[in-house]
Amino acid sequence: KAGVTQTPRYLIKTRGQQVTLSCSPISGHRSVSWYQQTPGQGLQFLFEYFSETQRNKGNFPGRFSGRQFSNSRSEMNVSTLELGDSALYLCASSSVLAGENEQFFGPGTRLTVL
């Protein structure tokens, strides 16, 4: 079974621009969660989508948004980029069968904001 895929793998943007990152979950997984990883703050939860609906959101500003499509693929968008948005953005997919809470991460998108 193929794992979680994320595109692009690397991205360089300048302050003020916006960016869209994409995530395809493991086949059959319907829940997609997004995380930000930085050296200073570690891994932090951004939001989680299931059946095209955002079910949970972390403590990030409204510049961070996302969506999920009917095929469970997800995108996240960051508008008006700031230097502090430079990070590894990770997507994780999860089955929602009863008792299954494990999340499997994709390779991540490394975003550099100049």
Added chain:
Amino acid sequence: QKEVEQNSGPLSVPEGAIASLNCTYSDRGSQSFFWYRQYSGKSPELIMFIYSNGDKEDGRFTAQLNKASQYVSLLIRDSQPSDSATYLCAVNTGRRALTFGSGTRLQVQP
């Protein structure tokens, strides 16, 4: 107080020894606990999960959970140099929102 706490390390053990990694959490309602391994420059890889009090073994790995003490640990037996990585403890705080510790860097000396 951080919600999930880990000693940042590095924890250095000789090859073949048992590595013991510890994690405490603050939310008593937490139900699911995970250990991820992350190599430098790579994404986290799930290696163990535990939902009930007690021990859970998988190969060289054993996860231990004590909900009364709000404590999770990971034991790695017969440590190998390839086990050298950062180990992240994660707690599911609801709706698949994982809260991570800052990670413990493990170094296995050949």
